[in-house]
Amino acid sequence: MQTNSKFMYEQTSLGKSLEGLEETNNQDIIAIPDADVTFCRCLFSQEESDEFFAELYKNINWKQESITIYGKPIPLPRLTAWYGDSGKSYTYSKIAMNPQPWTPTLLKIKSKIESLAGVNFNSVLLNLYRNGSDSVAWHSDDEPELGTNPVIASVSFGGTRRFMFKHKYKKELNKVEIYLTHGSFLIMKGTTQHLWQHQIPKTTNSVQLRINLTFRLIV
Ligand SMILES: O=C(O)CCC(=O)C(=O)O
Numbered sequence: 329m330q331t332n333s334k335f336m337y338e339q340t341s342l343g344k345s346l347e348g349l350e351e352t353n354n355q356d357i358i359a360i361p362d363a364d365v366t367f368c369r370c371l372f373s374q375e376e377s378d379e380f381f382a383e384l385y386k387n388i389n390w391k392q393e394s395i396t397i398y399g400k401p402i403p404l405p406r407l408t409a410w411y412g413d414s415g416k417s418y419t420y421s422k423i424a425m426n427p428q429p430w431t432p433t434l435l436k437i438k439s440k441i442e443s444l445a446g447v448n449f450n451s452v453l454l455n456l457y458r459n460g461s462d463s464v465a466w467h468s469d470d471e472p473e474l475g476t477n478p479v480i481a482s483v484s485f486g487g488t489r490r491f492m493f494k495h496k497y498k499k500e501l502n503k504v505e506i507y508l509t510h511g512s513f514l515i516m517k518g519t520t521q522h523l524w525q526h527q528i529p530k531t532t533n534s535v536q537l538r539i540n541l542t543f544r545l546i547v
């Protein structure tokens with residue numbers, strides 16, 4: 329891994345304006361049918377975001393996990409880590425994960441977002457995207473451990489990446505895309521995970537390292 333002495337990321341640009349976006353006090357309610365999605369471009373200041381990025385990059389116990397397809401291990405195209413309350417294990421992409429204990433930084437981020445999300449989360453999945461070849465394929469966060477209508481609170485630090493939604497059944501609906509910027513915060517709730525899938529596609533653009541945290545409540 330490269331050293332993390334200087335991570336300066338551009339915080340202000342959304343990248344692209346969205347159709348159907350109502351802007352209220354730095355909170356964007358994104359009008360997506362059958363979903364409940366709110367986006368906040370700069371929940372964390374530039375300085376806080378730089379510090380969080382550097383700390384997480386250095387101190388999180390990042391792992392290269394693999395999934396097995398037809399008996400062959402296929403490495404996930406990103407590094408991951410799972411932290412949370414003890415006993416809250418979780419199976420993700422057929423990988424059973426036991427949480428590592430919360431760190432002070434994770435607890436700081438968690439406490440800031442919990443009041444906005446209205447949920448006390450008990451776990452967080454972290455992803456580290458090393459370059460444009462790292463990605464997450466179309467999926468929903470709908471594992472049984474998360475219960476019905478889960479609230480997923482997603483925080484991003486580092487390089488901006490394109491986050492996309494597609495409806496699972498209504499093929500006539502357009503895909504929706506949001507550029508997840510340094511210090512941004514996205515909340516997905518209601519039927520979002522049941523009726524929509526999301527992804528971070530690979531890109532040939534030059535992109536900086538990015539860390540994403542998705543806070544979850546395992547019931
Ligand atoms: O990196 C992101 O913004 C999304 C990650 C994600 O969807 C997941 O970990 O389930």
Ligand SMILES: [Mn+2]
Nearest residue numbers: 467468469526
């Ligand atoms: Mn997801």
